[in-house]
Amino acid sequence: MVVLNRARNVVFLSTYPPRECGLATFTQDLVNELDEIKLINKPRVIAISNGDYRYDERIIMEIWQYDRDSYVKAAKELNETDTELVVIEHEYGIFGGDWGDYILDFIDNLHIPFITTLHTVLLEPSDKQKEIIKVLGEKSCRVVTMANNTVKILTSVYGIDPSKIEVIHHGVPYKVVEPREKLKERYGFKGRQIISTFGLISPGKGLEYGIEAIAEVAKKHREVLYLILGQTHPCVKKEYGESYREKLEELVERLGVEENVRFVNKYLTKDEIIQYLQLSDIYMTPYLGRDQAVSGTLAYAVGYGKVIVSTPYPYAKEMLADGRGMLAEFADSKSLARCINYILEHPEVKSEMEKRTMALGRTMMWKNVANQYARLFIKTIEETQLKGDTLVG
Incomplete structure (x- = not known):
């Protein structure tokens, strides 16, 4: 049964500060901005770790980057929560295995709808790189890319359904600065x-x-x-x-x-x-x-x-x-x-x-970008729930 117009529960899978990584900063900026949007409950994060980090309270669990079993365990634990949507921030070098193929173990065991945001789109991927993005594209409800130039690549090289692809700019933090x-x-x-x-x-x-x-x-x-x-x-x-x-x-x-x-x-x-x-x-x-x-x-x-x-x-x-x-x-x-x-x-x-x-x-400031993501998250959750449930006012 779907209840509309209530706050939604979203979990991100990504690196996260204090890990020094562009993806970590991106995710922190986005979830902080989403905190201000009432239609999304405070987003939580599963952190991909390659060291001993002291995270803040936003982190609900960790995946050890090079431990294949921890990807399976995290997916199964997440299935037991009230999470309605998972957002996978994808970048090569973040996930363990051959070109990061441990992420496939995570999605194979995940029973929650997910969106994939691609931070790198290669025009000439290796067979393994291509396979990973192709599988993510097939199983994702939506695929977010940050530039129009990648849409054709995602459809022609990786075979991703164009109706799944959303273009949302890379966000930029707003700050008043001196001249x-x-x-x-x-x-x-x-x-x-x-x-x-x-x-x-x-x-x-x-x-x-x-x-x-x-x-x-x-x-x-x-x-x-x-x-x-x-x-x-x-x-x-x-x-x-x-x-x-x-x-x-x-x-x-x-x-x-x-x-x-x-x-x-x-x-x-x-x-x-x-x-x-x-x-x-x-x-x-x-x-x-x-x-x-x-x-x-x-x-x-x-x-x-x-x-x-x-x-x-x-x-x-x-x-x-x-x-x-x-x-x-x-x-x-x-x-x-x-x-x-x-x-x-x-x-x-x-x-x-x-x-x-x-x-x-x-147009690229985080407030605008986070609003676009929030609309996409809510739309995706409602669409996936409507497929199997009866809509009630």
Whole structure:
């Protein structure tokens, strides 16, 4: 029997802070915003853990990432609760097994309807990667993706029913911040043109091309300062140590741009990210991955109305359309430098780009995004319950 217009019980399966992970931050931001929506009871979380974390009261159980049995156990325990919908936040490297196939053990034992949110959509997946998304797509009530460019990939490559696919932007936290020039002064950057890149550092980020581009720009604009914000990705650090960062530091020294490039080697809080974005004149993503469908860091930059210079991966092309930034060639520092120089030398163009980016960015604030998710959750719960129950007023 379905009773409409009452608060619904939703549980997320994801990583969660204090684990340092973009997915954890995403989930925390979303559930915090959903707390404000009366049609959803305070969402709970099953945390995927790879270490000993001290979680808050939102966590109702943990799954040990590399323990296959814990996925089965968690699903069976969840079946005994009043949970009406499970939301699986999917990213490669989060779940145990071959490309994270332990998640399939979880859904095989789950008797509750679920939605899958895909944080990575690969154009050319391996057989195993393809199989996992295909099965999730078949068994999910809905599949959420964060960019329009992925819809065709999900239908053609993974065979997901297009009627199941929902596009909801990556959310961005809203915070009132000081004006750019005031923040620059506070951080000791007065009179500098700030270019920034933030996120967990790994070789795929193409930061060496960003540094080479800054060396080129600095020949004409000595006031330019490139901030590389963030620590080395934990998985990269575990396997290779700090070798990539050390190579970048050596490159800075070799090019003689120590005054134009600065590393902020730490895991940034949301407040720090927002402040660094606010004081930036240009946000740069020189990424090397040609198939990157979504980028949380780029979403943040759009959310705060930044002029963006990026390589043309699919998400950047979508976000920077209609004059919201400039696209450079992959692995091409001279192309990046030309874009940066053009923006710095045409302040009226920069100002117009900022206005256009901010217009899109406003739609990506977490309040708007959480409302879209809440509507989707309620609709999905009601549809699944109506299939087997008699509707009563």
